[in-house]
Amino acid sequence: MARGKVLAICQSGGEFVIGRDGSMSYSGGEAHAVEVTSDMKLNDFKAEISCMFNCRADTFIIKYFLPSNRKTLITISNDKDLQRMVDFSASSNTTDVYILKKVEHRTSRSVVADSGTPADAPAATLVTVDDTKRRKLCHTGWENMLNSVGQVFDGPKAFRDALHKYAIANSFTYKFIKNDGVRVTAECSAENCPWRVHASKSPAKQEFTIKKMNNIHTCRREIGKGHRLASQRWVASVIKEKLREAPNYKPREIANDLNREYGLNMKYAQAWRGKFVAKKELRNPHEEARNQLPWYCERIMETNPGSVATLQTTEDLKCHIFVSFHASLSGFEHGCRPLLFLDGICLKANKHWKLLVATAVDGESNFFPVSFSVAESETFEQWHWFLLQLKSALTMSRTVTFVSNKQNGLENAVARVFEDSYHAYCVHQLTEDFNQQVDNSLTQESKNTVLDAFQRSIYACKAEEFNECIETIKVESKGLAEWVLSTKPEFWSNAFFKGLRYGQYSSKSVETFNSWISPKYEPSVMQMIDIIRCKMMELMYTRRKSLESWSEVLTPSAKQRVEEEMTKAQGLNVICTSSSVFEVHDHLINVVNMETWECTCRRWQVGGLPCAHALAVIEQNHGFVYDYTSKYFTTEFFRLTYSLSINPIPDAGKPACSDIVDLAASCPPRIRRMVGRPKLKPADPRITIKRAVRCGKCQGYGHNKQTCKAPF
Known part of the structure; x- marks a missing residue:
């Protein structure tokens, strides 16, 4: 092309998107080519563009990029600007020219342009990063979510959602007069303002309809007044889709966008929490679990040899995991009674998952976790799979008594997997x-x-x-x-139950696990399992340390129970009928067999500790109580229960869980101020330096001049 000429590629109808490096790219719309010379007038250039795109010359502006700079758009506003564009683009012979609609400047949402078009009508074609967020945030039509009497909604919840958006868009707050599943009545919270709306369910068509509406405000509605309605959940619902496309959407940007779109003066912390809620709602817990758990299962078995960590994925891409640490399995098999409590726990910290647990009791009748499973629901199939994994994890063969709430067919599941076991109901x-x-x-x-x-x-x-x-x-x-x-x-009754419960009839696992897993944020599956592991590790260490002060053969609680029964045995009349069978007389006659450890009162057999009748026989024959006590109540077996430790699992920086860790770390717990005057925090005695009191009269220490007893 000859010097002083350039081929202008005129583009319109598309939009600009700014990349991470700040450069802009244009996509969409239509394009036409126009030859521009250095002596061409701007009005002539605009006339050709008007014919091409069928628009008036005063409704658009013309912009272009310099050849080496795609970050800044240059505006053509006169003939010299057009000549410079030709000169700058002479070396490339072509240049991209962008035809953009003019944008009216707005001072508030309620301003109306001279042409009658609302000032907040979308007009700009140039789309920056901020404009992209704005387009995603802007829900046009919120000002008219409530129209008039007769408007129908899907139900009371849909009506309340529409009312919420309507109030935010129209900058006022409201209060409910009636609010239930049949009717909803709300009025403006400003004093003496007549605005009011009432909607209820129609008896004939069962539709939720606006029955009365006084759509007149006499209150002073100010921009930003509806900020009290902008809850965390509402902010999350507004930004959720944008956050899905731009995960790095910053809280400050969220606050600015909400201020521009809705006039809400939102604090940084409010936007932060709204983003946190939106991120949490966007998370797919099952996808997270599939990404995180295979790595974590390997780490469990690597750092704790002998442990069992099994992950199973179902056909619908859901998964559940079974975990049993070697220290727990060994402690149960060598130190605990053959008694397991099965519980399905609804976690307060995470509503997406259920925790299936098998717990035992140690010699002190303390809660002892053996194994647990995280599943999406508590069903017969989940329990059956859990029991199969538990059976394969246990290496010692002994008859186990199970205690449960018989929920979800658990009674049948236990009978199928552990055929020779006993099953009792939780009392x-x-x-x-x-x-x-x-x-x-x-x-x-x-x-x-x-x-x-x-x-x-x-x-x-x-x-x-x-x-x-x-x-x-x-x-x-x-x-x-x-x-x-x-x-x-x-x-469930000791009179007829064939198994052995050793005086244990219910479990405290529900309260214990919920108290363990109580973070201020909602943990992922891997985080829940790791929290449980840390708590179990701490529990086993603490109880093992408590053994250092024990010197008796029996555990403290067992010793106390024996002493209480020994008091009852005082004064009982014992008659020897053979070398091992005795009659013991109180208000009844009970027969005690010292060889089989049986008494006709059956308390010895049921509890595992000698009853008062057996203790009377032992005392008369100068025997040792410990020889007739179940081994599970001895200090030795308590020590075996906690002989092994659960090893820590170092953080290997698994990429799949980095997002969740960042989410938890980026949102600290919300701290609510307690009612009343804050209590003074006591000083740490280890670092407090107290100044000695010195008397101003005698210059002595330990008293002042008011209490000084020295002569004047």
Whole structure:
């Protein structure tokens, strides 16, 4: 092309996007080529563009890039600017020219342009990073979310959401007069303002409809007044889609965009928390688990040899994991009673997952975690898989007694996997079920009577004692007694249960695990497992250290129970019938067999510790109590329970979990100020330096001149 000429590629209808390095690229729209000479007038150039794009010359502006700079757009506003563009682009023979619509400057959302078009109507074609966010944030039509009487909504929730957006867009706050599943009435929170709306469910069509609406405000509505409605959840709903496209969307940018779009003067911390909620909602917990858990399972088995960490992925791409540390398995098999409590736990810290746990009790009757599983739901299939993994993890073959709430077919799952085991019902859950069956027509005294009788029926060791309790219940309520008999007492009463529970009838695992996993943010699956591991590691170390002060053969709690029974044994009459069989007389005659460790009261067999009748025989024969006590109550077995340690798992910087770690670290816990005057924090005595009191009269230390006793 001859010197002084350039081929201008005129583009319109697209948008600019700014890259990370600040350079801009243009996409979309249509393009036409125009030959521009150095002596061409700007009006002639605009006339050709007007014909090409069918628009008026006064509705657009012309911009272009310099050949070596795509970060700054140059505006052509006169003939000299057009000549410079030709001169600058002479070496390349072509140049890109961008036809952009003029943008009206707005002072507030309520300003209307001279042409009658609302000032907040979208007009700009140039899209920067800020404009991209704005386009995503701008929900046009919020000012008209509530129109008039007769407008229909899907339900009360949909109406409340529309009301929320309507109030924010129109810069006012409201309060509910009535708010339930059938009707919603709200009015402007400003005093004496008549604005009011009432919506309710139509009896005929069952539609939620606006029945009354006074759409007149006499209050002074100011920009930013609706900031109290901009909750964390609302902010999250507005920015969620933008955050999905731009994960590095900063809280300060969020606050600025909300201020520009809705006039909300939002604090940095509010935008920060809104982003945190949005990120949490955008997370896919199952995808996170599939990315994180394979690596973590390998690390568990690598750092804790002998441990079991099994991950299973289902056909619908969901997964569940089973974890049992070697220290827990060894402690259960060598030191704990053959008793396992099965619980399904709904975690307060993470609603997406359920925790299935198997726990035991040590010689002090303390909670001892054996294994756990994280699953998306608590079903029969999940429990069956959990029990299969538990059976393969246990190396010693002994008959185990399971205690559970019989939820989700757990009773059948235990019978299938552990065929020779015993299954008992948790008495805590059973007592709650009993309380629900108690008739409200009974007096409080009668309720106390039947509850006490039911409790005694649980711990009754003989059938005669159990039947007496049932008769007591039947006197107050025959139907209640029939319900108790229908709950299969052979699974919960000592009088009929065939297995051994050693005096343990319910578990505290639900409270313990929920207290363990109580962070201020919602943890991922891997974080939950690691929190449990850390707590278990600390628990085993603490209890192992407590052994250093023990000098008795029995554990402290077992020793105390034996001493209490020894007090009852004082004064009992013992008659020897053979070398190993004795009669013990109190208000009844009980037969004690020292070889088989049995007493006709059955408390020795049920609890594992000698009853008062057996202790009377042992004392008369000058025997040792420890020789007739279950080994699970000895200090030696307590030491075996906690002989091994759970090893730490060093952080290897797994990339898959870096986002979640960053999310947790970037959002510190929200601290709410407590009611009342803050308490003074006591000084640390290790670093406090106290100044000695010196008397101003005698110059002595330890007193002042008011208490000085020295002569004047």
